[in-house]
Amino acid sequence: MTAYEELMGFQRETEALGQVMGRLSWDAETMMPRGAAEQRAEEMGAMDGVLHARRTDPRIGAWLEAAEPEGPVETRQVALIRRGYERSQKIPADLSAALARTRSLSHRVWAEARENDDFALFAPKLTEVLALTREMAACLAGDGPLYDALLDSYEPDMSEAGLEAMFGALRPRLVDLRDRIMGSDRVVPALDREFAEAGQLRLSSALARAFGYDESHGRIDKAVHPFSSGSGLDVRITTRTQPRDPFNCFYSTIHEVGHACYEQGISRDYLLTPLGRGVSMGVHESQSRIYENQIGRSRAFTGWLFGQMQAEFGDLGIADAETFYATVNRFSSGYIRTEADEVDYNLHVLLRFDLERDLVAGRLYVDDLEAAWNERFEKDFGVAVDKASNGVLQDVHWSEGYFGYFPTYTLGNVYAGCLHAALRADLPDLDAALAAGDTSPATGWLGEKIHRHGGLMTQSDLIEAATGKAPTEAPLLDYLDAKFGEIYGL
C-alpha cells in the first residue's frame, strides 16, 4: 500500500467513528430517555477521546509527509486531512473531551430552561460551555483573533472582518426594505385556525419527498429544534409542529431537507472521506435556504402547496393562490429566527453575530446575555421580548458550543442569492415544474453544480464554478427587493 492509501484507510475509519458520534447526538435530541444524560456525557467524552487520539495520531504526519497524491481529488483529500490534523493537534485531549461532555449535558439543560422560560437555569451551563469554547479558540488562534478561530470550524478561510464588511453592506438595505414594508398599507392575511399535527406531519413528509429527500437513506422525527444529522447513506432530519403555524413545520422540513439532500447527493466515491461532507456551513445553509425560500416560498411552488394544504386541511381561510403566496411570505416582525420572513431573518442573524462576538471576546458575560439580547432585540425590531423562549433561549446553537455558526446562515443566504440567479438563468421554464410540485429541475441543477462535489472545491471556487462569478450580496438584495416590493406594493 502507498502512504496515500494507508492514510485514506485510516481516515475512513475515523470518518466512520465521526458518523457514530453524530448519530449519538441525533439520538440525544430525539430518542434518549431523560435520565440518561449523565451517562451519555461520559459516552460522548469517551468517543471524543477516541476521535481526538485518531485525529492527532502521529502516523498521520508521517503519511502526509510521504503521500504523493495524484490529480485534484487526491490532492484535495490530502489538503483537508492536513488541515484537520493541524487543527486537532492544537487542542489538548482533555479539553476536547471536557467540551464533548459539557456540550452533551448542556443541551438537555437548555431544553429544560427553554421549556420553563428560565434563562437563569441555563446560564451556569452556558458559562461552562463558553469558557471551554474560548479556551479551545485560544488554542486554535495562537496570536490571532479568537472569533476567527471558531469561524474557521464552520467556514474555512472566512474572517470576522470579511463578515463585517459583507454584513455592513447588507444591513442598510435590509433595514431600508424593512422600513418600507412596515410603511406599506397593503394587508397580507395570516393563517388563523388550528392544523392537526397528524396532517402537518403527513404533508411534511410529502414535501420532503417532493424536494428529493431519500427516506431509504434517512428518516424524519420530531425534535425541539429542527436539524439535519449524518452523512453518506444515513442522513436524518427532524422537524417540529405548532398547531396554529403549519408553515413552521413545513418550512423547517424543507430547510432540513436542503441540508440532507446536499449530504445524500455527494458522489458515493467520496463516502467516508473528507470530501464526503458539505464543504462549509455557509454552502450548507445556502442549500437549506434556497430549498426553503427561493424554491419553497416561490409563487409557483406555493401555488401547488395551496392545493395540497386545502386537500389535507380543507378551507384555509385564504381566498386564492395569489393571496396564499403573500401569506407564506408575510412580513411578521416576530421573535423567532426560524419562523422569520426572508428580510427579518438576516437581522436576527446579525443580532446573534454581534452578541456572540462580544461573548467570545469577553466583552459580555453570560449573566448579562439575556438583558443584552432583549435590549438589542427591541432596538432592531421595535418589540420587547415577552419570554426567554422567544428570546435568548430560542436557538440550540450556543448550548452546543456552536459559537461562530450563526453568520453562516446569512452567508448561506448570500450564496443562495447567487445560485438562484444562475439557476433561473439556466432554467427559464422552472416555474411550470414548480407549479406542479416538481422541484427536480432546480434540485437537479443544485445536485449537479453543488451537491455531488462534496468538499472537492473551496466554497468560493464552488460558487464561482456554479454561477460564473465570485459571490456577492447583490443578487440576494435584488431578489428580496423585487419579491417584497411586489408583495407589499412598494
Place this chain on the structure above:
Amino acid sequence: MTAYEELMGFQRETEALGQVMGRLSWDAETMMPRGAAEQRAEEMGAMDGVLHARRTDPRIGAWLEAAEPEGPVETRQVALIRRGYERSQKIPADLSAALARTRSLSHRVWAEARENDDFALFAPKLTEVLALTREMAACLAGDGPLYDALLDSYEPDMSEAGLEAMFGALRPRLVDLRDRIMGSDRVVPALDREFAEAGQLRLSSALARAFGYDESHGRIDKAVHPFSSGSGLDVRITTRTQPRDPFNCFYSTIHEVGHACYEQGISRDYLLTPLGRGVSMGVHESQSRIYENQIGRSRAFTGWLFGQMQAEFGDLGIADAETFYATVNRFSSGYIRTEADEVDYNLHVLLRFDLERDLVAGRLYVDDLEAAWNERFEKDFGVAVDKASNGVLQDVHWSEGYFGYFPTYTLGNVYAGCLHAALRADLPDLDAALAAGDTSPATGWLGEKIHRHGGLMTQSDLIEAATGKAPTEAPLLDYLDAKFGEIYGL
C-alpha cells in the same frame, strides 16, 4: 493515582464505548433506514477496532500486575477485567472487526429473508457469520472444544458437558409431561378475535410499569424481534404485536422488562464498570423468564390482567379469570419459541442447542440447516414446519453470531425455578399483591437478591446466596408438573 484507579479509569471509558456500540445495534434494529446497512457495517467495524485495541491495550497488563485491590468488590473488578483482557488478546483485531461488520450486515439480510420466508436468501450470509464465529472460537479454545469457548462468552465456566447432563435430566420429564398434557381431554380455549395494535401497545406499557420498568432510563419501541439493550442509565427494550395474539406482545414486553430491570437495578456504584452488567446470560434469562412466567403467568397476576384486558378491549370471549389463567398458559405445540408454553419452550431450546453444536463442530452445513431443522422439529413436536419464518428463520440469534446463547434460556428457566421456590417461601402473601397488579414484593425480592449485585458474584454463588442451595433443575420441573398438572387435570 494507584494502578487500580488507573485501570478503572481506563476501563470506565471502555465500558462507555461498549454502551455506544450497543446503542448502535439498538438503532440498527429500530430506527436505521434500510439503505444505511453498508455504512453501518463500516461504523461497527471501526467501533470494534477501537474496542478491541482498548481491550488488548498492554497497559492493562501492567496495571493488572501492579494493582492491589482491596475487598471483594475491587478483587472482583480486577478478576473480570483480567478475564476480558485474556480473552480479547486471543482474538486478532482483523477477525474481530470482520465479525462486527458481518454481523451488522447479516441482521438486515436475516430480517429480509424472514419477511420473504426464504432461507436461501440468508444462507450465504449465515455461512460467513458461522465461519468467522468458528474462527474466533478456535482462537479462544486453544486445544479445548469450540462450543465451550463460545458458551463462555454468555455463561462463564459452563461447559457443553455440564449442559448435556442438565438437559439430559430435563428432557425425559418434559417429554413425559408434554405427552400427558396432549393426552388430556381438558379443553383450554384460545383467544379468538383481533386486538387493536394501539391497545396492545398501551397495555404493554402499563405492564412494563407494573413490573417496575423505569422509562426515565429507558424506552419501548417496536422491532422484528423483541430485545433489551444497554446498561446503567439507558436500558431500552423492544416488543412486537400480532393482531390475533396480544399475549405475544404482553409477554415479550414482560420478558424484556425482566432483562431491563436487572440492568436498571444494579447498584449505581458499579455504573460503567465490569460489575455494572448482569453476571451471565443464564442469570439474565432467569430474570426475564421469572418475570414473564412464574410471576406474569401466575394465577394471581393473570387475574388482574384479565380485568385490564377487558377494560382495554371489551369482551375477550373468555368466561372468567380462572379460564383466562388456563388460556394464558394454554399448551399450544406451536412453531415459535418466544410464544411457546413453559413446557414446550425448553424443547425448542434443546432443538437449537443440538443444531448449533452440530454447526459449530462442522458436522452440519448451513446449506443443510433448514432441512435438519424441519426434520428435528417434526420429530420433537409432531408437526411439519409450514414456512421458514415459523422454522429456522424465526430467531435473530444466529444472524448476529450468537452461537452458544440459546442454552442460557433453559439455564435461565432452571435458575428461575430455584429463585421462584425461594421467593415464594420468603413471601407467603405474594399472591394477594399480584392479584392487585402489584408485582413489587416479587420484583423487590429479586432486586435485593439478584439485581443490585450486578457482576459481584459468580452465577452459582449468586443463586446459592439467594436460595440457600446450589441450583438444580428439580424446582423447575416440580413447578411445571404442579402448574400444568392442575390446568390439564393430570
